[in-house]
Amino acid sequence: MKHAVLASVGRNIAHSLASGIGLMIGVYSMDIFGEAAASPEGFIEVDFLSGATTGAATSASLARAISLYAAALPSLCKSHGVEVTDFEKLSAKYLGKGHRAEFVVTVTDRNGKKSARRYVGNPGARPIILDPLGRRRRVRSD
Template sequence: MKHDRLCAIAHNFADSMASGLGFVVGFCQTEVFEEAAISPGGVIEIDFLRGRVVRGRASQRLESAAITFGQAFPDFCKKNGAEATDFQSFLAAFDAREEWRRAMLTVVDSKGRRSLTEYGGVPLKRLRVLDTLGRIRRKTRQIEKAGQ
């Protein structure tokens, strides 16, 4: 499976939690950014492969939602032409430290290729930056090849 396709799958899955509705798991109402805002450090990070909160202080409701999302991830992958085993790691850090909401998704594929993509707002959209010629472009994804 191509790494960019895995990143797209991860984006869609994390966006469902960020939206607060959780339609990828049926319906699972969450307030991940609101909880991140009151969590120490202003960030809640979720490991979707293991279905648990790995950073920040989350309510029991969000902890349960993380478990539900983790259980639904393999089926979501299959519906999108992938396998959960194509992912070595899939972390989403929901950040509420600034005025606007953002999420950083870390995807490591089965070959060890790692990427970090930053999204802003709800729904999650790639951030835009000015290039050297003053044009607005999507912020590039940080990618590390396996073994670097």
């Protein structure tokens, strides 16, 4: 089990929820960024292993979608050749404040290795900056 594969699984499931369409769980319309923005907390953090959330309160519809994602995780893991037990933690924090969609995916594997990557826009992509020589570089979050 490579940590990069686990990070890929994390990005895939987090992006599917962020997209608002939910093809992974059947066509299911939701707006996690809108619900986060409408709250005083300004964020919703989703634990994909348990289906629990922290931060802003979620609507019944969004809570149902998150539980469906937690149930779909074993199938996604199997398609990537990993097991759910390879994860110690798999969460995504969706930020509702600001002008663009942004989420941070945190993965900790069973060996204790941890990574956190930030994605912006829809579809979620890692932010890009220009280095001192004018070359485009992805921002490393971990």
